[in-house]
Amino acid sequence: MSLPKLESFNGSKTNALNVSQKMIEMFVRTKHKIDKSHEFALVVVNDDTAWLSGLTSDPRELCSCLYDLETASCSNFNMEGLFNLIQQKTELPITENVQTIPPPYVVRTILVYSRPPCQPQFSLTEPMKKMFQCPYFFFDIVYIHNGADEKEEEMSWKNPRLVPPPLGHPPGARKACQGDPCLKSPSLAPQDMFAFMGSLDTKGTSYKYEVALAGPALELHNCMAKLLAHPLQRPCQSHASYSLLEEEDEATEVEATV
Numbered sequence: 001m002s003l004p005k006l007e008s009f010n011g012s013k014t015n016a017l018n019v020s021q022k023m024i025e026m027f028v029r030t031k032h033k034i035d036k037s038h039e040f041a042l043v044v045v046n047d048d049t050a051w052l053s054g055l056t057s058d059p060r061e062l063c064s065c066l067y068d069l070e071t072a073s074c075s076n077f078n079m080e081g082l083f084n085l086i087q088q089k090t091e092l093p094i095t096e097n098v099q100t101i102p103p104p105y106v107v108r109t110i111l112v113y114s115r116p117p118c119q120p121q122f123s124l125t126e127p128m129k130k131m132f133q134c135p136y137f138f139f140d141i142v143y144i145h146n147g148a149d150e151k152e153e154e155m156s157w158k159n160p161r162l163v164p165p166p167l168g169h170p171p172g173a174r175k176a177c178q179g180d181p182c183l184k185s186p187s188l189a190p191q192d193m194f195a196f197m198g199s200l201d202t203k204g205t206s207y208k209y210e211v212a213l214a215g216p217a218l219e220l221h222n223c224m225a226k227l228l229a230h231p232l233q234r235p236c237q238s239h240a241s242y243s244l245l246e247e248e249d250e251a252t253e254v255e256a257t258v
Helices: 016-034 059-066 079-089 126-133 190-199 218-226
Strands: 004-007 013-015 040-045 049-056 107-113 137-145 173-176 208-212
Touching: 013 016, 016 059, 016 107, 016 218, 040 059, 040 079, 049 059, 049 079, 079 107, 079 126, 107 190, 126 137, 137 190, 137 218, 190 208, 208 218
Parallel strands: 107 137, 137 208
Antiparallel strands: 004 013, 040 049
């Protein structure tokens, strides 16, 4: 995340870490203005998982930890440690009738992932299954990748030729859509990692975005702006529309909507 590849608003080059810090701060401060009872926590996943700031409704407390972060070199991605920590630090709400009684709060994890695709350390336990199946837990993803530099095969992000493995199985083996036998590979394509993370959402309620480092930083800010909506008040991602006029649905967005 330390290489200056993203183009900022004034045309200068900046790195993914700086842009991520700014977009997280913008998200936290905007959510706080919407409802001052929102609580936030900052978790960093390197080789180990660290809960840097406790759940707080004070954006300044979180941002003070946020801007102390530096790029770290990691040998693996401890996804299992991340979810174990979330289970330890949070409690999912319980209501008598999911259809009619709103919960007092929801728990949402927004994963900002920017590193070369690697084999995740992950084993789906029963408590994790219950967490992902809970209607009040949401797992959103912002995947920052190197774009063409990481593409080992000619496949698109939106329509990959490889399908993700079943829930809870790391993508060490990739399976072709045509029914070819599984191909074991020691390395992962970024599409596989993105698809695997998306496969954890069995309810279809999470939002997932991918942004190439070669593009403008504006794209990252747009992704974070789209995550401002309350998870229980937003449609499925495939049905979401951000244009003001119906005929603009296919138009390219040119400004951040925060």
